[in-house]
Structure formats: structure tokens, C-alpha cells
Amino acid sequence: MAVNRRKFLKIGGVSMLAFGAMPATNALGLEWLDEKLGGFTIPETLLHFFHTPVGAVRGDALTAKRWAMVVNVKALDDEIAEACQKACHHVHNVPHIENPKHEIKWIWEEHYEHVFPGRQHEHVKESFKKLPFLVMCNHCVNPPCCRVCPTKATFKRESDGIVMMDMHRCIGCRFCMAACPFGARSFNWKDPRRFLKEEDQNPEYPTRMKGVVEKCQFCADLLAKGKIPACVEVAQELCKKKGREPALVFGDLEDPDSEVRQLLRTRYSIRRKPELGTNPNVYYIV
């Protein structure tokens, strides 16, 4: 028998390898093909077609199983609260828009009756009326915003529990804003760049565009570089200067030795609207 099926396949395979080892021009004398492949050999081209390079987590990144924050309201004052907001909004290029209908906020001061509406009554502790309560996204364990998002632009990061925003996917439907019981999300009604002076922009972080929703992301970008969130850093610095205990504490809720767990173990803490079952990860010591 001259060439059976088995032999044909063997020869075919070997010659494919032989052709493949050199650039397409040499093998086949086809300049147009060579141009198409950009000077690569056939196996290289195939590799590029199927190869998806991998990413890795940086060695010095801060990681946790479940990030959480404790807000010690007793250590807060207007100065610290303002500094926190300023630091956060600067790092993340959050524009300052005067019109309250269009404003964008990731972290802001709020009154007691708005933070804990269920606990408000007319004879509430006098000091609560003055204290600035810092509020932000609660990074709920059971986030309703993620459940309603039709494009999964907002999603719960499995690795550390941060409720993230993927601006590339957001279509601006605002379902998440309707779903969030804490009003933690802002919609870009206007082009945010119009309200951000060029010299105020942080060139290391993107801005947003008109028509997307944004919110606090527990500084996922800073955690990846091994830094604690911007608001926590500023608050701790200022509290140290004023000789107070830290107003904001950040840590891993799954780690029994973490600073947040130690605080929660020893102090009385409350969370916003726990009756809704979203299981917030921001705790308040009042």
C-alpha cells in the first residue's frame, strides 16, 4: 500500500511542524500571508490567537476575606469629616457640583435622623444632633444593587467582599440607585470633567463620563498598592494629632485579631437599617 490514512496523517503533521517553524514567507513564499501575520511564524500566530496572558496580585497588596469599616462617631468632628471627604474626592476625581440634584458623593456627612431613621425620636441624646455621621457605601454582604444590575457593572467581589463598579459596563439605567436603601450612589447627570479643574485632577485615577453611576469602592485601587483607604488614613492622622482614638478603622472582619474585630468585641456598635437584611459592613460606634 502506497500511502494509508495513518501514514498520511503522520507526514501531514511533520510537514506542518516544519512549515510552522519558519516565517510564512520562507515556508510558502507568500508575501501577502507574511504581511497578514506581521512577520510571525504560524505557531506564533496561533499562540497569539489562543493565548490569554494572566494577571497576578501584587505582592504588597492588602488583602482580606471581608473588608469592613468601623466609624467611631465620638471621635469625629466637622474638621475630620470634611478632610475625609476632601481626600476621598481628590484621589478619585469626584467632581464638586453645587446643584444638589446633580452632586456626586462617595463619602459625606449626614445627620443622625437620616443615618438611623428608625432610631430617631424627639428626645434623642443632645450630642447626636451635632455630631457629623460619616456615611458611604456599606459594601453589604447581600447587596441589592448587584442583584438588580442588568449588566453586572456593579458586582460583589468574591475575594474580599467589596461591592465594585465596572464603569466600562455601566449603561446608566439607575436600577442600583433605586435598589440601594442607603442612597450611597450618585448618577452623573453632567459631564464630570466640566466640574473638575485640570490642576485638581489626580492623573493616576480615571474620571467618569456622563451617564454612569458611581460610589465608594473601599479604595480598591489603593488596597491593591498596599495602602489603606484615603479617608481612613486622613482620619487617623488627624485623630492622632488631636490625641483621640481613631475615628475610622478599617480591617478584615473574618480575621478575629483584626483591629475592627477587637473594637466590635469591646464596644457597642450599630449598623444602618439592619432590618432590611442587606448585612452592611460599615459599623458605627455611637
Add this chain to the structure above:
Amino acid sequence: MYDGGKIITGIVIGLVLLTFPIWYTHGTPPPRPEVKLPEKEKKCVQPGAYMKLKHMQLLDLWRDSTVRAAKRSYVATDGRKYEMSLQNTCMSPECHAKKTEFCDRCHDYTGVDPYCWDCHIPPKEEPKKEKPEENVH
């Protein structure tokens, strides 16, 4: 054929108009765009030919890996590591410091208008310096 003369004249005029772009340029395509490569850094995250073909897929992978998988460090085929960031790695001062001399050259030529820069901040360039000089000459 009724009105043959008119029809043939019409066809000839039509053909001349249709082939206008070809004979007007004497059959030579417009010059290919030339991008300005970085002066300091000579090595990109992948070989130049790969980047020409696949930079869109690479950037797409970078954004998904960074935002969704929390993996922000890119391991190139030769083992070097980079921060996956359009603003801080690709467009850093040592690399493609000028968007108008790199990205825009090919994108304008091919009529591509990627929406990266709606949000990502392009590196600062100084167009003010160049323009007055042009006006003087």
C-alpha cells in the same frame, strides 16, 4: 437603444466620478501613519508586532483583570511584571507620554474612535508651545 448617447455619456461620467479617488491620487494610497515611539523605554510589555495586532485585546484583558478579578499585575510572556494600567503604565512619562503622537496617529488614519479617553485622563501635553511658533512662520 433609445437615447444611447446620453446613457453612455452618463455611464462614462459615472465611472470617472466613481474612480476619482484612485486616479486623483495616481493609484498610490495616502502615506501610512508613523507613530512616535518612546525615547527612553525601548521594550514594550510585548513585542511591537504583537502590540500592533493585539493591543485592543490586551487592554480589554487588563481592564477585566484589574476591575473584576482584582489582579492588577501583568506577567508578560518573558516573565517581567507590569501594573495593568492604561494611564499609569502605557501612558507613563517614560513610555507613550504623548497620546497625539502615538494613539491618535493610527486611530485617526483608520477612522477608529475608541472611548478610552472619555474617562481615562490622557497625559498632559503642551500644545500652546507649538501653536504660536506655527503662527510666526
